[in-house]
Every structure is written in structure tokens, then in C-alpha cells.
Amino acid sequence: KQEVTQIPAALSVPEGENLVLNCSFTDSAIYNLQWFRQDPGKGLTSLLLIQSSQREQTSGRLNASLDKSSGRSTLYIAASQPGDSATYLCAGGGGNKLTFGTGTQLKVEL
């Protein structure tokens, strides 16, 4: 059974700082790894999708990496902004579903 863990559970940083969010998974037989952000009272917004054959994906200030052999993914956010404040979720895709971690709650302060 796939289990996904995210560290840290919460993070507070000053505006402009670069930061890394960590995600680990127990079953390396994943099809993909997807990163989402969730804003309070809202659904999930897909940020990046890394296929199992890929090592990383980039979108703007976001870069996600995937190391299947070690069961890890990281989300790098450059030059953080207050608008980046949200909960970030990673999810491993296997079979017919995504298995989610419990998220990292990020606060970027002015």
C-alpha cells in the first residue's frame, strides 16, 4: 500500500526566500508524481506533473524533482511571495488513483 509523507507539516518564511518542500513515498512503482496547492475553502490546483520516466519539471518559479529509487520528490519555490501562501500537497499516481500526503502549510510573510 502506497504511503506518502510530507515534511515539514508547516513552514513560515519571509518574502523573497527560496524554499524546498519534501515528499516521500513508499512504493516506487508510481506512474507519476503530482504537486498541488490548496487554498482555504477551495479545491486543488495542479502545479506540476512529473512522469515516472522524468527527473524534473519546471513552471515559472517552481521546480519539482523526482527520484524514484529513493522514493522522494521535492518542490522548490524560488523568490517566494505572499501569494504563495497555501497548503502544498504531493500525490503519487499509481493504478487508478492518486495517493496524497497530508500537505505542507506554507506562509510567506511580508
Added chain:
Amino acid sequence: GAGVSQSPSNKVTEKGKDVELRCDPISGHTALYWYRQRLGQGLEFLIYFQGNSAPDKSGLPSDRFSAERTGESVSTLTIQRTQQEDSAVYLCASSLYGGGPSEQFFGPGTRLTVL
């Protein structure tokens, strides 16, 4: 519409009543998924549709929960005889293809409160 839509956005019901939650996936997406998120917990998979068939219902927590999809489009999740532990946000997602590496896109969710 451009994205996944769900209705209602909020539903308050009394214990023992039945509720229906609706999901409209992105047009052309063959796969549809239901998840739920209870307060303070992670998202849990409920059911997966490929077309109008549900090859994976492994996440449905009890036989009070059922879902259907028609016209390879709209899906309805039905909860019978609701219990307080059913209170959660129910999220629907769709993807172009199922059973593999397709990116899933989520709707805004339905917040269900069972009194």
C-alpha cells in the same frame, strides 16, 4: 466550462437523510474520480470511472455510498442514511485518460455537513 465543476458547493443535512453530489468533468475527459477530505486529514480516494464504468470502487467506505456516471460525462455520488462521520469535503477530478499517468484536474469540492 473550462474546468471541473461540482454542485452544490455546500450541503447541510440531518443525520439519516440521503444526499446527492454532482460532478461535471472537463469535456472530453474519459476518466473521473471521487475523493474526500475529512477535517484535518488527507485526501482519500473513493471511486474511479473509466467512461461510464467503475472498475475501481475500493475506496467507498460502506454500502451507503454509491456513484454513477452517465453519458461519459456527469457523475453523481450518493450517500444514503448519512452519518456525522460522513462530514467532509467531497472532491471530484477528471483526467484525459485513466488507469495511468494522466494529470488529474480537480473541482472546487462540495462541503458536506451532517448534523
